[in-house]
Structures are given as structure tokens and as C-alpha cells.
Amino acid sequence: MEDYLIRATAAGGQIRAFAATTAVMAEDARQAHNTSPVVTAALGRLLTAGAMMGAMMKGEKDILTIQVKGDGPVKGLTVTADALGHVKGYANVPDVILPANNSGKLDVAGAVGEGILSVIMDLGMKEPYVGQIRLQTGEIAEDITYYFAVSEQVPSSVGLGVLMTKENTVKQAGGFIVQLMPEAREEVIRALEENLSKIDAVTTLLDQGKTPVELLEILLHGMEVEFADPAPVRFVCNCGRERMERALISIGRDELSNIIEDGEDIEVNCHFCNKIYTFTVEELMLLCRRATSGKQDADGSGM
Numbered sequence: 235m236e237d238y239l240i241r242a243t244a245a246g247g248q249i250r251a252f253a254a255t256t257a258v259m260a261e262d263a264r265q266a267h268n269t270s271p272v273v274t275a276a277l278g279r280l281l282t283a284g285a286m287m288g289a290m291m292k293g294e295k296d297i298l299t300i301q302v303k304g305d306g307p308v309k310g311l312t313v314t315a316d317a318l319g320h321v322k323g324y325a326n327v328p329d330v331i332l333p334a335n336n337s338g339k340l341d342v343a344g345a346v347g348e349g350i351l352s353v354i355m356d357l358g359m360k361e362p363y364v365g366q367i368r369l370q371t372g373e374i375a376e377d378i379t380y381y382f383a384v385s386e387q388v389p390s391s392v393g394l395g396v397l398m399t400k401e402n403t404v405k406q407a408g409g410f411i412v413q414l415m416p417e418a419r420e421e422v423i424r425a426l427e428e429n430l431s432k433i434d435a436v437t438t439l440l441d442q443g444k445t446p447v448e449l450l451e452i453l454l455h456g457m458e459v460e461f462a463d464p465a466p467v468r469f470v471c472n473c474g475r476e477r478m479e480r481a482l483i484s485i486g487r488d489e490l491s492n493i494i495e496d497g498e499d500i501e502v503n504c505h506f507c508n509k510i511y512t513f514t515v516e517e518l519m520l521l522c523r524r525a526t527s528g529k530q531d532a533d534g535s536g537m
């Protein structure tokens with residue numbers, strides 16, 4: 235089944251909500267980066283959040299980046315998403331192995347540790363919007379919830395989950411974000427809190443075969459809900475040889491000359507999808523001619 239997300243409004247616009255199924259995305263990321271189970275879970279959760287938060291943006295060129303930096307063994311996670319459902323991401327250390335936590339679950343918090351979560355939104359303005367919070371639990375969902383409360387002043391509830399098979403591939407992944415709009419009335423807030431207090435873990439619901447629409451129906455039980463059409467989401471990288479060439483050119487003539495003097499082909503890999511681009515010495519010499527001496531702004535392997 236393809237991944238997709240559903241957006242909805244409830245109680246006449248007092249609540250907006252998103253739910254997504256992202257097992258293909260999380261599995262694609264796992265395969266691209268050969269992540270261990272705990273990192274697959276951490277990255278899968280962040281990719282899922284990215285897919286839904288990307289859908290909150292309006293412009294086709296808007297770019298959202300979520301960055302987690304922690305003192306745990308995974309060190310960091312980066313996800314970027316656009317408003318069209320294209321999501322990509324990576325973990326700084328993909329092969330972290332940790333024992334299960336006290337509840338017998340993958341210890342995402344232990345892998346991430348304490349640190350900072352940043353959200354950077356490039357909405358085509360002169361300056362990107364940057365929001366930053368201290369990680370609350372390192373489990374990702376709670377951290378995103380806290381981010382919405384503190385940085386965007388939007389009371390939200392976020393659920394994210396990745397369930398693995400015995401073979402350590404992704405069996406289920408998905409999540410939801412439910413947000414109270416400023417005009418939300420007390421009885422609507424109470425009804426939502428009541429629903430949230432009773433809901434099972436996202437992975438449990440997905441594993442029961444619940445769809446994103448059904449997830450939202452549980453979350454928004456007792457309210458009038460309007461669903462938008464499903465929107466596809468997927469793990470996709472927009473890197474390419476040309477982008478890598480620009481990145482190499484940007485390191486400057488001096489640095490390129492040093493590489494050329496080594497007399498060997500080099501491999502440049504894209505952080506986001508792990509694709510490897512090889513450049514021969516001859517190709518590097520051509521790039522060197524296009525480079526200027528001194529360093530320019532790097533146009534790296536990012537978006």
C-alpha cells in the first residue's frame with residue numbers, strides 16, 4: 235500500500251488534524267541508510283512528523299527542516315519535507331544498537347539523548363522561520379508537541395509510531411497531529427482530551443489495520459469531521475550529479491586542487507539518500523576550472 239496522509243477539520247474548524255500512514259517511507263529510509271531498529275524507529279517517527287508538518291505549508295517551494303541534535307549515540311537526525319509530500323532524512327549515526335527500554339520498546343529516547351529540536355521553515359521569505367526547543371523526552375512525538383506549544387503557540391497532540399517485523403524491517407509506521415485553533419471552545423477541548431486519554435498507541439492501531447481516516451475518527455469521536463482527499467507522501471531525494479558538482483565547485487579552487495593532486499577518483503555521497511556520486515580526476519579538473527579561489531557559500535547536498 236502506498237503511503238498517504240489525510241487532513242481534517244473538526245467541530246466547525248475549532249480543530250485541525252492530520253494522520254498519515256508511512257510504512258513505505260520508513261522502510262525506504264531504513265534501506266537507504268541501513269539503519270538499526272532503534273534508529274529506524276527514531277528516523278521513521280521524525281519522517282512521519284515531517285510529512286504532516288510539510289503538509290501544513292502552503293507554497294510549492296516551501297521547505298521544512300526538522301533537526302534533532304542530542305547527546306545520545308545517534309547524535310542527530312535531520313528530516314526535510316515540502317508541501318507536496320516529498321520527505322527525506324538521515325541519522326548521523328545509523329547503526330546504533332541499544333537494549334530495549336523499561337517498557338520493552340525500542341529505546342528511541344536513549345538513542346537521541348538530551349538536546350535540541352529545531353524547525354526551520356523556508357517559506358520563500360528573506361529569512362527562514364526558525365523555532366527551537368529543548369528536547370522533552372527524546373521520543374520525538376512529545377518533543378514535536380512541545381515545539382508546537384512553545385514556538386508556534388498551538389496546543390497540539392502528536393502521536394508517532396514505527397513497528398518493526400521480526401526481521402527488523404518496517405511493518406507499520408504512521409502518526410497523527412491534532413491541533414486546537416484559537417477559537418476552540420472549552421467543551422470541544424474537553425471532548426478531545428477525553429478521546430486522547432482513551433486512544434491506544436499509534437502502532438497498535440495501525441497494526442489492527444486502522445487507516446488514517448479511522449485514526450482521526452477515533453481522535454475526533456463525537457465531533458463533526460470534514461476530511462480532505464488523501465495526499466500521497468513518500469521518501470524521495472532530489473539530489474543529482476549537477477547538485478554534487480555545484481557542491482564540489484563551492485569548496486573552492488584550492489581545496490579542489492588538493493584533491494586532484496591526490497590523483498584518485500573521489501566518491502561523494504548524499505547525506506539524505508546515501509546515493510554515491512563518483513568523480514574522476516579529469517572531471518574534478520573541469521570543475522576546478524569553474525571554481526574560484528577562496529570559499530563560496532556551500533550549496534551542499536541539501537535541498
Ligand code: ZN
Binds near residue numbers: 507
Ligand atoms: Zn540524495
